[in-house]
Amino acid sequence: MNVYVPDGYEQFSCLMGACRHSCCKGWEIDIDDSSLQVYQALEGPLGERIRKSIDTDGENPCFRLQAGDRCPFLREDGLCDMILEGGEGLLCQICADHPRYRNFYSGRVEMGLGLCCEGAGRMLLSRQAPAAWHLFEGEETKEDLTEEERDFLCWRGEMIALIQRRDLPLFQRVNRIIPEEEQDHLWDYLPLLMGLEHMEDAWPDLLSDLQRHPRDWQGAALPEWLEIPLEQLLSYLFYRHLPGALWDGREEGRIRYCLLMLQLIGALCARHAAQGEMDFSRLVEFCRLYSGEMEYSDENIDCVLDALE
Ligand code: SF4
Structure with a gap:
């Protein structure tokens, strides 16, 4: 079985005593x-x-x-x-x-580091080069995949390549995935997100803060330094969440899920930038909270996927 990991995977190490939110x-x-x-x-x-x-x-x-x-x-x-x-x-x-996650295919395993870990978040989101993945174990020439899996990998590769087109602003790349007029709006989904089961009170607090201050984030321009980290976030979301479409057939729903979560993290960044409180540590923290609340609860992800249909 071939195992793929994101570039930089081998350099990951736990922050141990320096981790502010130990797993x-x-x-x-x-x-x-x-x-x-x-x-x-x-x-x-x-x-x-x-x-x-x-x-x-x-x-x-x-x-x-x-x-x-x-x-x-x-x-x-x-x-x-x-x-x-x-x-x-x-x-x-x-x-x-921990914090590794895996997606299984017939002849490959894709492994990654989850954003719920502060150390992994710092590493993934601070990377300047476009996200890429490489063979960690096995032999590429001996990979045994179904036709459907091969088609899927081609499709996801195209989606990730679009997201990494740095000659365009990030929002224009997103618009090429789903035209702006057909995109979902975070505002409509905030009540649902706030009603999901949560682990840390900080998460619904952040969401209700967004609901109280829509002017700070709706249509707001994000600080320029966030372009690359948010591209990394979306690459991570596509790599991690699109493979589920092979089992549930929700290709479009999963793309929409990833874009909605990008919007959500972007809105949190915009709201905190409006207060003069936005920096890289906060981005890592928003992604950590998002991951812990959503990516470790199939029920929460399914609820959002159902609503996006
Ligand atoms: S969350 Fe990550 S960095 Fe923190 S203790 Fe756990 S593995 Fe280490």
Whole structure:
């Protein structure tokens, strides 16, 4: 199976203690079967501590979170006790994988780094060269794809190439994907987005702030420095979310979803620029919140896709 990753993937490293929104807080951490077996057999005080931290009451065994929904192995300095005492090899699948996501085809896997991770967001959004992907494992000549998958990859490649046409302003590139008069308007979708299940209160707060101050973002010009980061964001969205069309046939809906999410992040940037509060860290933070709220909830994405039909 061939595995593809975005350029720069190999340089990613966790921010660890410097991460302001550690993934070791606020998320349920399910333990996969093979890690559970390792933990059950692990000798010594670390094995004992790990076993005491596992909650087996629910559907899946998971780590019993501490106050503030913190992983029991997360130290005050942001480092992980399990890694420090037992090495990275002891991490359960979910922790070892994060923030990676995967899309599966018959003969390839596309892997990427999710924007819910601050370190990944900084890396992906600060890249100056157009986003590109390369073979990470396997042999290109031996890739076994269905005709439908090949057609899909060609189509998505054309969409991404359009988005990366830097001789045009970003909004004109977007208009070539869907003509302006046929595009969806964020304003119409704000009530739906605000009503979705959310993890962090900061997200609905940001959305309701947009609803209260439409003049700051509707039709507002964005600071020029955002052109490249927003192009990177849209390339990421296309790469990550369009493959789902192979299973649900919602090609147009998924394009519309990506453009709506671009509009949403653009509106947040415009609103904060109007207040003189916009910088790169805020962009990373908006994308982190977006990803955590939407990309980890199939239900939320489906709700938006249904509404876009
Ligand atoms: S969110 Fe990313 S940078 Fe932060 S602790 Fe998790 S993997 Fe590391």
